[in-house]
Amino acid sequence: MPVEQNDKTIVLTHPSGASVEIYLFGATVTSWKTAGRERIFLSNKAHLDGSAAIRGGIPVVFPVFGPPPSSPPEYAALAQHGFARTQTWKLEKILLDRSEGVSVRLVAPPPPATFPHSFELHYVVTLAAHELVCNLHVLNTGTEDFKFQALLHTYLAVPDVSKIALTGIDAGTSYKDKVLGGAVGAAPGGPLVIDQQVDRVYAKVPSKEIGLDDGAGDHYKVRFRGFEDCTIWNPADVTGSKIADMEDGGWNRYVCIEPGFVSEFKSIKPGEQFIGQQTISIA
Numbered sequence: 001m002p003v004e005q006n007d008k009t010i011v012l013t014h015p016s017g018a019s020v021e022i023y024l025f026g027a028t029v030t031s032w033k034t035a036g037r038e039r040i041f042l043s044n045k046a047h048l049d050g051s052a053a054i055r056g057g058i059p060v061v062f063p064v065f066g067p068p069p070s071s072p073p074e075y076a077a078l079a080q081h082g083f084a085r086t087q088t089w090k091l092e093k094i095l096l097d098r099s100e101g102v103s104v105r106l107v108a109p110p111p112p113a114t115f116p117h118s119f120e121l122h123y124v125v126t127l128a129a130h131e132l133v134c135n136l137h138v139l140n141t142g143t144e145d146f147k148f149q150a151l152l153h154t155y156l157a158v159p160d161v162s163k164i165a166l167t168g169i170d171a172g173t174s175y176k177d178k179v180l181g182g183a184v185g186a187a188p189g190g191p192l193v194i195d196q197q198v199d200r201v202y203a204k205v206p207s208k209e210i211g212l213d214d215g216a217g218d219h220y221k222v223r224f225r226g227f228e229d230c231t232i233w234n235p236a237d238v239t240g241s242k243i244a245d246m247e248d249g250g251w252n253r254y255v256c257i258e259p260g261f262v263s264e265f266k267s268i269k270p271g272e273q274f275i276g277q278q279t280i281s282i283a
């Protein structure tokens with residue numbers, strides 16, 4: 001059976017042997033295997049019982065990224081990264097089940113009562129032989145414009161983060177450096193290496209495609225559509241060792257490449273739909 005569900009997870013398998021596991025809690029992809037190898041980092045201290053957002057995988061960040069803004073009040077009251085990553089989603093439909101791809105659509109429950117906006121949130125995950133595609137759909141079902149931020153917080157597994165190189169961040173791309181208190185910089189172009197703590201929100205990345213050389217022979221491409229920004233995050237030892245649900249030394253075994261719409265708020269009109277897409281492929 002290419003799509004199997006139990007009370008906590010959905011597992012998709014592809015005839016190539018590739019597989020993906022999605023927790024209903026947060027619609028969090030927690031595993032993606034191809035060629036017998038795990039491609040996604042999941043901390044061995046991650047809470048998988050619904051008591052906290054899952055540390056690792058691909059958490060869905062919505063409707064705010066990072067600490068919430070100070071207004072309006074219903075946004076100010078939100079938790080860091082919003083509520084989608086701690087809601088229990090449902091499998092809505094199997095969309096595709098053949099060799100081109102195995103695809104499912106999940107639906108989020110209604111938002112907390114303290115967030116009085118009408119919208120529907122769907123997530124489509126498609127597994128192909130060498131590719132994982134994640135599409136977040138936001139539909140404004142209300143009568144007023146709806147504002148949100150959204151991001152896919154992808155933890156890609158790497159053998160040693162100090163040996164990786166990231167490409168595709170075009171020279172001149174503006175970024176907010178959260179390690180430097182939000183200082184704004186401009187990307188120099190050329191490969192980005194992680195030789196210290198990195199937490200940067202690159203705004204409106206022209207290439208919409210980040211390359212990852214994992215330093216051990218594997219190359220990935222993370223392409224995005226609808227999403228315009230991309231956060232790159234690795235806490236290094238200095239901050240990584242303070243994260244309670246991070247496994248020992250875990251910070252060295254992933255890089256977060258996070259396509260999103262987060263440098264501003266996206267606003268959609270009544271009846272309008274936004275689709276943010278991330279495609280990760282193995283080159």
Ligand SMILES: O=P(O)(O)OC[C@H]1O[C@H](O)[C@H](O)[C@@H](O)[C@@H]1O
Binds near residue numbers: 066081178231233256
């Ligand atoms: O600990 P979390 O709430 O999951 O956030 C983890 C990280 O998410 C993003 O990458 C932010 O840019 C970081 O500043 C933050 O530390």
